[in-house]
Structure formats: structure tokens, C-alpha cells
Amino acid sequence: MKYNLSIGVKKMTVIERAIESAKNRKYKLEEDLSYDISDKHRKKAEGQKEVMQVTIDALEKQIPKKPNLDQKDGNGNVVERCPNCLSFGILDYCMRCGQAIDWSEEDV
Numbered sequence: 841m842k843y844n845l846s847i848g849v850k851k852m853t854v855i856e857r858a859i860e861s862a863k864n865r866k867y868k869l870e871e872d873l874s875y876d877i878s879d880k881h882r883k884k885a886e887g888q889k890e891v892m893q894v895t896i897d898a899l900e901k902q903i904p905k906k907p908n909l910d911q912k913d914g915n916g917n918v919v920e921r922c923p924n925c926l927s928f929g930i931l932d933y934c935m936r937c938g939q940a941i942d943w944s945e946e947d948v
């Protein structure tokens with residue numbers, strides 16, 4: 841085991857563990873790609889690496905992030921935007937990219 845989740849470290853959610861798993865798999869594929877391997881194996885590893893990146897990107901959007909509050913409208917009111925793609929259409933999820941939005945009040 842590489843990870844020691846000791847006392848005081850936030851317990852990882854199943855989504856975070858899945859992201860870690862995909863990142864580890866991607867890292868291993870990058871390692872494989874650094875070796876002198878056959879074209880067939882290289883093509884397969886590159887395809888799997890791409891799949892891992894898509895997996896990581898999709899899973900990371902499932903972890904809620906605070907809305908981006910950097911922009912104000914003409915009246916000086918804060919405009920809430922997606923922290924990922926800066927779209928205005930956000931509810932519990934961004935309607936453009938699917939990023940989960942954290943509307944909890946603490947630290948805002």
C-alpha cells in the first residue's frame with residue numbers, strides 16, 4: 841500500500857479513491873510508454889491512457905466545488921459561475937460541463 845490514511849487525514853470518498861486508482865493506472869501506462877515497446881502495445885497503452893484521462897476528468901466533476909464569484913454584473917451583484925467552465929447556467933450541477941456545485945455557506 842502506497843497510502844497511509846492516518847488519523848487527522850480526511851477519509852477519502854469512494855469517488856476520490858476511484859480517481860486515485862485511475863491516476864495510478866494512468867501513471868503506470870505512462871511508465872510503460874516510456875519503454876521501448878512494440879507499436880501494438882504502444883497503441884493499446886495510449887488508448888488506455890486516454891480512457892483513464894476521460895475517467896479522471898468525469899469523476900473530478902462529481903466532487904462539488906464552490907461557484908466562481910469573481911464576476912459582478914452592472915449593479916455590482918456577484919454573478920455565480922461554474923468554477924470549471926465559467927458558465928452562468930449552474931444549479932446543483934453546471935448545465936454545460938456537469939461540474940457538481942457546492943452551495944454550502946462555509947468559507948464563502
Ligand SMILES: [Zn+2]
Nearest residue numbers: 922925934937
Ligand atoms: Zn461548467
